Amino acid sequence: xxxxxxxxxxxxxxxxxxxxxxxxxxxxxxxxMAYGVQFYSYSSFCFLVTIMGLVIPWSFTLALLDGYSxxxxxxxRQKGNNGFEFRLMNRKQVLSTLTLAAASSGASVVDILMxxxxxxxxxxxxxxxxxxxIFAFLAWFLSMGSSLFNLWLxxxx
Amino acid sequence: xxxxxxxxxxxxxxxxxxxxxxxxxxxxxxxxMAYGVQFYSYSSFCFLVTIMGLVIPWSFTLALLDGYSxxxxxxxRQKGNNGFEFRLMNRKQVLSTLTLAAASSGASVVDILMxxxxxxxxxxxxxxxxxxxIFAFLAWFLSMGSSLFNLWLxxxx
Numbered sequence: 534x535x536x537x538x539x540x541x542x543x544x545x546x547x548x549x550x551x552x553x554x555x556x557x558x559x560x561x562x563x564x565x566m567a568y569g570v571q572f573y574s575y576s577s578f579c580f581l582v583t584i585m586g587l588v589i590p591w592s593f594t595l596a597l598l599d600g601y602s603x604x605x606x607x608x609x610r611q612k613g614n615n616g617f618e619f620r621l622m623n624r625k626q627v628l629s630t631l632t633l634a635a636a637s638s639g640a641s642v643v644d645i646l647m648x649x650x651x652x653x654x655x656x657x658x659x660x661x662x663x664x665x666x667i668f669a670f671l672a673w674f675l676s677m678g679s680s681l682f683n684l685w686l687x688x689x690x
Numbered sequence: 691x692x693x694x695x696x697x698x699x700x701x702x703x704x705x706x707x708x709x710x711x712x713x714x715x716x717x718x719x720x721x722x723m724a725y726g727v728q729f730y731s732y733s734s735f736c737f738l739v740t741i742m743g744l745v746i747p748w749s750f751t752l753a754l755l756d757g758y759s760x761x762x763x764x765x766x767r768q769k770g771n772n773g774f775e776f777r778l779m780n781r782k783q784v785l786s787t788l789t790l791a792a793a794s795s796g797a798s799v800v801d802i803l804m805x806x807x808x809x810x811x812x813x814x815x816x817x818x819x820x821x822x823x824i825f826a827f828l829a830w831f832l833s834m835g836s837s838l839f840n841l842w843l844x845x846x847x
Contacts, residue, residue, distance in 0.1 A: 575798075575801075576798070576801050580798075630790065633794075634791070634794040637790075637791040637795040638794040638795050639798070641732075641733070641734035641737075641798050641799050642802060644733050644734065645734075645799060645802055
């Protein structure tokens with residue numbers, strides 16, 4: 534398989550879609566979490582907000598690079614030079630792991646809060662927490678897909 | 691690098707140590723969680739127990755295979771036949787991801803419970819939950835190490 538046929542790699546439209554979706558989902562997760570609720574009372578939600586603050590600029594930069602490369606049809610990456618992509622892959626996998634950890638710890642706190650009594654967590658606030666973790670899981674799915682696609686790069690290194 | 695020099699692959703002593711540690715840590719996690727505490731009140735702890743119940747037989751079987759292969763110096767795997775190891779790798783990564791999710795969701799519930807009042811979670815029970823999640827994280831570290839070592843197999847496929 535030629536390098537440029539690998540789906541989801543730098544500068545392809547599939548890669549652009551993956552990163553754009555990741556940016557949108559993680560921004561939605563951060564917005565639902567950050568406005569009007571006291572997320573800093575729970576360390577899991579603090580962790581979720583921190584990780585989303587890391588993921589958003591990272592995926593947004595990659596989406597910009599991919600979008601530029603698709604629009605002007607100018608390859609960002611030279612043929613045969615996969616070192617850049619390989620280094621990106623490692624960071625992507627680390628961020629994907631962190632997103633999974635944040636999303637699942639947020640989900641378990643949401644589960645506990647929704648079973649507690651109403652005074653502890655009013656239902657409009659609880660549904661915000663729930664939406665935020667759902668978007669975090671969606672961002673993780675995209676990010677995991679992107680790093681799984683990148684495994685196909687390894688044999689060509 | 692020759693196939694048999696890859697550390698942590700099937701039938702090496704490093705692989706045996708990794709799997710034995712994984713078995714011990716996940717059993718410790720399950721035991722601390724399962725005896726004398728009502729883990730089924732919290733869905734995160736139920737998830738943790740389920741995943742540990744999956745990880746223990748899996749890593750125990752692999753540890754037995756590795757130990758047999760090390761003791762009798764009879765290679766389990768023929769040279770040049772990496773398909774078996776490759777299929778193992780996929781399952782290992784799935785289990786490692788699930789262990790991370792279970793450990794971090796358990797940790798966030800422990801964090802919430804330790805901040806709640808004493809009547810909600812007596813301190814002797816809380817410390818059991820805490821120890822159980824710590825062992826789950828240790829099991830995840832070993833399992834992640836084992837699947838990272840396995841990435842070195844990919845170029846030889």
